Amino acid sequence: MALRHAVLAALLDGEFSGYQLAKAFDVGVANFWHALPQQLYTELARLEKEGLVEGRQVVQETRPNKRVFQVTDAGRDELEKFAATTSKPSFIR
Template structure:
């Protein structure tokens, strides 16, 4: 998947500046796609050149002018075409932590535990943020009411995938720390 598709998905929420998109990426598509602000700005320029987005200049007092981007008809057609494509393969997991864990038997287990502890902290913070986003999306409604009345359900469904991913990272990290601790206790004859 190209960054272009993720930017177009984010623009389905409505008109946004590059800054708003970069900031909003963390709140909308970050549960499945990461990008730096520079990558987003470059992609917006390419998309504008390709006619997928249009930009309008907004003058601001005491701030630099900003450009607000929105999808064009060609951009919406590109979204529809992208969605119609059959994914070629599932996402491959490339995780540096897993490589370190794989080496735990011949390396500094303390460093591995520290790395896992950091992952647990990351997952805990991410899960809390996603749960706050979930509450904002539901806006006091139950899920059934939300699905029956919401204008768009895609953001909620992808958020649920992000929540599941964060929960699984948390569950795995806690289990791995417990098992490494048990192993260290079993290896220590004075324990």
């Protein structure tokens, strides 16, 4: 699984900011998947450019504005294609 698919799958639960997504990764998958916040922000930008997620700005009065992201229909299609492909067996020592 690539980071792009992990981000898309995480966003299926709803809208997340990059910060919230990083926290979700830390809590949910940190034991077997490590992604730096910078990697997540880069991947979110890439996914948005490809039309797989869409972001919107949330104006906050007492804090800096933030962007939240959600999966688009194209992003769901990408995840469905990924889930339907047969994975290669991993090498076991």
